[in-house]
Amino acid sequence: MFDIIPIKGGLNNVEGFFSGGVGVGLKPEGKNDVAFIRTDEPALVGALFTSNKFQAAPIKHFKRYGETFLTNFVLINSKNANAMTGIAGINDIDEIFSSLPITLNVLNPVMSSTGVIGSRLNKTKITKAFELFDFNGKNSDAAAQAIMTTDRFKKEICLKVDVGSGDSFHIAAIAKGAGMICPALATMLCFITTDAKVPQGEIISLLNEAANESFNAISVDGDTSTNDTVMLISSGKSGVWNREAFREALRFLTRELALLILKDGEGSTKTVAFEVKNAVTSEDAKIAAKALSNSLLVKTAIFGEDPNWGRIASTIGACGIVCDEEKLYIKYDDVLVYSPLQKEMSAEIESAANRVMKQESYKICCDLGMGDKSYTAYGCDLGHEYVNINADYRS
Amino acid sequence: MFDIIPIKGGLNNVEGFFSGGVGVGLKPEGKNDVAFIRTDEPALVGALFTSNKFQAAPIKHFKRYGETFLTNFVLINSKNANAMTGIAGINDIDEIFSSLPITLNVLNPVMSSTGVIGSRLNKTKITKAFELFDFNGKNSDAAAQAIMTTDRFKKEICLKVDVGSGDSFHIAAIAKGAGMICPALATMLCFITTDAKVPQGEIISLLNEAANESFNAISVDGDTSTNDTVMLISSGKSGVWNREAFREALRFLTRELALLILKDGEGSTKTVAFEVKNAVTSEDAKIAAKALSNSLLVKTAIFGEDPNWGRIASTIGACGIVCDEEKLYIKYDDVLVYSPLQKEMSAEIESAANRVMKQESYKICCDLGMGDKSYTAYGCDLGHEYVNINADYRS
Numbered sequence: 001m002f003d004i005i006p007i008k009g010g011l012n013n014v015e016g017f018f019s020g021g022v023g024v025g026l027k028p029e030g031k032n033d034v035a036f037i038r039t040d041e042p043a044l045v046g047a048l049f050t051s052n053k054f055q056a057a058p059i060k061h062f063k064r065y066g067e068t069f070l071t072n073f074v075l076i077n078s079k080n081a082n083a084m085t086g087i088a089g090i091n092d093i094d095e096i097f098s099s100l101p102i103t104l105n106v107l108n109p110v111m112s113s114t115g116v117i118g119s120r121l122n123k124t125k126i127t128k129a130f131e132l133f134d135f136n137g138k139n140s141d142a143a144a145q146a147i148m149t150t151d152r153f154k155k156e157i158c159l160k161v162d163v164g165s166g167d168s169f170h171i172a173a174i175a176k177g178a179g180m181i182c183p184a185l186a187t188m189l190c191f192i193t194t195d196a197k198v199p200q201g202e203i204i205s206l207l208n209e210a211a212n213e214s215f216n217a218i219s220v221d222g223d224t225s226t227n228d229t230v231m232l233i234s235s236g237k238s239g240v241w242n243r244e245a246f247r248e249a250l251r252f253l254t255r256e257l258a259l260l261i262l263k264d265g266e267g268s269t270k271t272v273a274f275e276v277k278n279a280v281t282s283e284d285a286k287i288a289a290k291a292l293s294n295s296l297l298v299k300t301a302i303f304g305e306d307p308n309w310g311r312i313a314s315t316i317g318a319c320g321i322v323c324d325e326e327k328l329y330i331k332y333d334d335v336l337v338y339s340p341l342q343k344e345m346s347a348e349i350e351s352a353a354n355r356v357m358k359q360e361s362y363k364i365c366c367d368l369g370m371g372d373k374s375y376t377a378y379g380c381d382l383g384h385e386y387v388n389i390n391a392d393y394r395s
Numbered sequence: 396m397f398d399i400i401p402i403k404g405g406l407n408n409v410e411g412f413f414s415g416g417v418g419v420g421l422k423p424e425g426k427n428d429v430a431f432i433r434t435d436e437p438a439l440v441g442a443l444f445t446s447n448k449f450q451a452a453p454i455k456h457f458k459r460y461g462e463t464f465l466t467n468f469v470l471i472n473s474k475n476a477n478a479m480t481g482i483a484g485i486n487d488i489d490e491i492f493s494s495l496p497i498t499l500n501v502l503n504p505v506m507s508s509t510g511v512i513g514s515r516l517n518k519t520k521i522t523k524a525f526e527l528f529d530f531n532g533k534n535s536d537a538a539a540q541a542i543m544t545t546d547r548f549k550k551e552i553c554l555k556v557d558v559g560s561g562d563s564f565h566i567a568a569i570a571k572g573a574g575m576i577c578p579a580l581a582t583m584l585c586f587i588t589t590d591a592k593v594p595q596g597e598i599i600s601l602l603n604e605a606a607n608e609s610f611n612a613i614s615v616d617g618d619t620s621t622n623d624t625v626m627l628i629s630s631g632k633s634g635v636w637n638r639e640a641f642r643e644a645l646r647f648l649t650r651e652l653a654l655l656i657l658k659d660g661e662g663s664t665k666t667v668a669f670e671v672k673n674a675v676t677s678e679d680a681k682i683a684a685k686a687l688s689n690s691l692l693v694k695t696a697i698f699g700e701d702p703n704w705g706r707i708a709s710t711i712g713a714c715g716i717v718c719d720e721e722k723l724y725i726k727y728d729d730v731l732v733y734s735p736l737q738k739e740m741s742a743e744i745e746s747a748a749n750r751v752m753k754q755e756s757y758k759i760c761c762d763l764g765m766g767d768k769s770y771t772a773y774g775c776d777l778g779h780e781y782v783n784i785n786a787d788y789r790s
Contacts, residue, residue, distance in 0.1 A: 054712030054720050084708050084720055086738055117705025119739060226709050296691075310512025313479050314621050317449030325449050325479055343481055344514060384779055 002245035003162040004252055010140030010156035014170045015195035016040055016235030020139035021146030022132040024125045026079040026115075032146035034129035035076045035174075037191055042070035042107050043235045046203035048211055050228035057082040057089030058111040059229065065108050068203050073100070073109035074191065074231065076147050077126055078176075080115040081187065083226035092121045099127040104135060112229050114149055114176065114187040144174040147189055151178045155260045161196075161242075161249045169196035169238040171249050177261040187225040188215060190257060196246050197236035206247055207232050214254035218262050218293070218378045230254075259378065268380035270302055270357075275365040275376045276316075284321040285375035288366065291319035293379030303381035307353035309337040309345070316366055327369035332356040397640035398557040399647055405535030405551035409565045410590035411435055411630030415534035416541030417527040419520045421474040421510075427541035429524035430471045430569075432586055437465035437502050438630045441598035443606055445623035452477040452484030453506040454624065460503050463595050468495070468504035469586065469626070471542050472521055473571075475510040476582065478621035487516045494522040499530060507624050509544055509571065509582040539569040542584055546573045550655045556591075556637075556644045564591035564633040566644050570652045573659040582620040583610060585652060591641050592631035601645055602627050609649035613657050613688070613773045625649075654773065663775035665697055665752075670760040670771045671711075679716040680770035683761065686714035688774030698776035702748035704732040704740070711761055722764035727751040 011019045019037045026033035046068040049059045065071075075096070082089045097109045113121070144154040158172035177188035198206070211230055232250075262271050274292040279285035292298055295315045301308045309330050316323055330338040333356045337345055345353070356362050406414045414432045421428035441463040444454045460466075470491070477484045492504045508516070539549040553567035572583035593601070606625055627645075657666050669687040674680035687693055690710045696703045704725050711718055725733040728751045732740055740748070751757050 050713075052709060052712040053716075053718050054708055081705070084705060084733070084738060086721065086735070088738070116703070117709055118733065224713055226705075226712060308511070310476070310479060310621075313449055314447060314512055317447040317621060318445075318619055321448075323448050326481065338479070338513065340481070343479060343483070 001164060002242060002248070004249050005160045005162065007158050007160050010144060010158050010174060011037065011172045011193050012138040012140045013158050013160070014172050014193045014235070015237035016043065017193050018136055018138055019143040020133050020137045021142035021144070022129050024128045024132070026077060026122065026125060032142055033078050034126055035143035035146035036133055036135070037074040037143065037193065037233070038104070038135065039072045039233070039235050041235070042072050043233050044068060044198060044200055044203060045071045045110070045231060045233045046207055047229055047231040048207055050224040050226060052224050052226045052228070054084060054226050056113060056227045057085050058093060058113050059227070061090050061093045062110045065110070068200050069108055071108040071110055071233070073104065073106045074112065074233070075109065076112045076143075076189070076191070077121070078114050078147055078149050080113060080119055080121055081117050081227050082113040082121050083117040085118070085120055088120065092123060096121070096123055096126055099130055101130065101135070112189055112227070112231070114147065114189055114227055117226060140172070140174060147174060147176040149176060149178070149187070151176050152264050155257055157253055157256055159249050159253055161245050163240060163242040163245045167240050169194060169240045169246070171196065171246070171253055173253055173257060175257045175261065178264040187227040188261060189227070190215070190230045192230070192232045192250070192253065193235070194232070194246070195235050195238040197239060197241040198232070198234040198246065199241065202243070203232055203234065206250055209247070210250045210254040213251060214258035217376065218258050262378050262380055265380035269383060270359075270381045271361045272302055272379050273363040273376050274379060275363055275374065277365060277367045277374045278371055279368050279373045280322045280371035282373040282375065285373045286377070288316055288319050288321050288368070289375045289377035291315050292364065292366070293377040296382060299379065299382035302357065303383045305354060305357040307332060307337060307345070307350055307357060312364060312366065313338065322370055323368050324370065329367040329369065331365045333362050396559055397637060397643070399644050400555045400557065402553050402555050405539060405553050405569060406432065406567045406588050407533040407535045408553050408555065409567050409588045409630070410632035411438065412588050413531055413533055414538040415528050415532050416537035416539070417524050419523045419527070421472060421517065421520060427537055428473050429521055430538035430541035431528055431530070432469040432538065432588065432628070433499070433530065434467045434628070434630050436630070437467050438628050439463060439593060439595055439598060440466045440505070440626060440628045441602055442624055442626040443602055445619040445621060447619050447621045447623070449479060449621050451508060451622045452480050453488060453508050454622070456485050456488045457505045460505070463598050464503055466503040466505055466628070468499065468501040469507065469628070470504065471507045471538070471584070471586070472516070473509050473542055473544050475508060475514055475516055476512050476622050477508040477516050478512040480513070480515055483515065487518055491516070491518055491521055494525055496525065496530070507584055507622070507626070509542065509584055509622055512621060535567070535569060542569060542571040544571060544573070544582070546571050547659050550652055552648055552651055554644050554648055556640050558635060558637040558640045562635050564589060564635045564641070566591065566641070566648055568648055568652060570656065572656040582622040583656060584622070585610070585625045587625070587627045587645070587648065588630070589627070589641070590630050590633040592634060592636040593627070593629040593641065594636065597638070598627055598629065601642055604642070605645045605649040608646060609653035612771065613653050657773050657775055660775035664778060665754075665776045666756045667697055667774050668758040668771050669774060670758055670769065672760060672762045672769045673766055674763050674768045675717045675766035677768040677770065680768045681772070683711055683714050683716050683763070684770045684772035686710050687759065687761070688772040691777060694774065694777035697752065698778045700749060700752040702727060702732060702740070702745055702752060707759060707761065708733065717765055718763050719765065724762040724764065726760045728757050
């Protein structure tokens, strides 16, 4: 038995970690734009990266150390992705790290970047952060601010996990990401710290499992930014390892973060869970749920609060899965809008569905009636703000 | 040797065909909403349909006759797709046809519909058209108007093809479609008539070849509306069959129509050709070109005239094809914005690229440098008008 308790303070609660963020002029108006996370003793790190073929320089740099290894320093910058910068981009990272104070005794330092593709890092500005950082501070909030790009709010979560007999550990994270209309190219970064004693052999598989139900449920397979990164760093300082408790806490934490990222969808006003039930295969259920969450016409109908279930049906029919219009049921929350016996929507049903769509968040459920597999994907609407934000991202 | 000469008058020039369109109140303000195309003697028809699993009732009705067959009557309505209407939707079509004047001697009449999914046809209104049609008229313009939905302009083309020795034939078409942002769910309909004597064994293969280079280059594979239809009807009245001339004329006609549909993209202001060169396989080239034409972030950058080539590169990297950032070249018309030796864009290059992007139409070329296969897809920008049109399509 264990208890998962959300607490305030982000990364600051996790034993063995220091963090902070400062502004060095990458962002306007002195906003925080460079962050660090460090440990007092070497900590185990594992990470999941984008499947984009053009992985950014910081990812290539990370991979030089291997899949999981010991580190004590993570540097993060916003406004510049350091992607498509070739060998020079990787050398820039080494050069930046060579300016870190010797007293930090850095081991295998890693970097993570988000922002515009195709520009070299401004090394002078970034290394200036090393003079401004309070390396012994616990300033999770400042770090969370520094990694934001088009985010409307910072994402910071901490869980305390009691595992009985007075034993407990912490797991916390900061994250950025907001481009859920097209998760394609809007970088998602997430840095998870824990003082649980995660075994090296399990760190990647646990991270994979949690990401599949969270970050992957809000993004398109194989269609990701050059920089997407989810990093898990374990100091082990609590001395506690309870696999089941850690697994549940990690799943809870990543799902909460994924929903925060979705809620912050660029210009979005509503979040919708797309549940596809009773598909022949899990893959079919996932394909259909993601097709719904990514359909522009579904997204604009959500924005317009238009209970046009035909767009839902057509997306299901178009996505290539096994389905049959004589077995399909479509519901908006509890309102049945289509069934084989009720093909036309009455005025009463239409207004009930419209009331569901006026909520900030609701569920659209498609029961395929073909098998017993399910998947839920999460999406948001597409409105004018999305166009405003993306028509000129760089300015 | 043969000459392809565009002429005015649409379907009216093609021997053996009559056509027209009237308004029966499906659209507001008395606009034309029901059209017919008929022949005086039975004519050969072949068609390509959507790959959507939920094919609309008129498509199921068509297929009852077979793949190619003789017909002398096509009825088309807008505002209602007659999709997801089950057996009742098919019976509605038979019932409508039973009201046609006996004097027309209809043989295997077929129907085509576009509009909202999930509502039964208004049979009373549609059959009222039979009292208003001038069945012996040549009113291609009225028919082209009647099939429009969100189209901003009608699409009507006619070609006269001289094949030497005084022989010639005509090929003409009316089409509708404008939802190129998400070809997914915006129906594309195209009715091609010809007096060339097309052999029954070749009608489908010729149509397939032409569609692959035209309508398919502006739409997503397997992600199509419930109603998409391209129909070719041959009266054979010219007595002429010149395979090569017909093939070229059909390719020319369908490519022109596809570009017209693209130009009419919902709310679009620019059309862009995405050429992917020197891919390892033709499939890779096609996947990458289509990924570019469908990327929301590319589309919004085009709208914003922002030469952010990083979004182009990232889309190429994300689409799953074989590529290498050290072999990639990206050009906007003649302006080279990225090459392995020029990873950063100078201010001069950026303003040159920005000038290219101010044009109404231009080309973005990605030379992958991996092989020798190419494909060109066509896309348009995404702006506020798209959101306005699609947030409440049904009203």
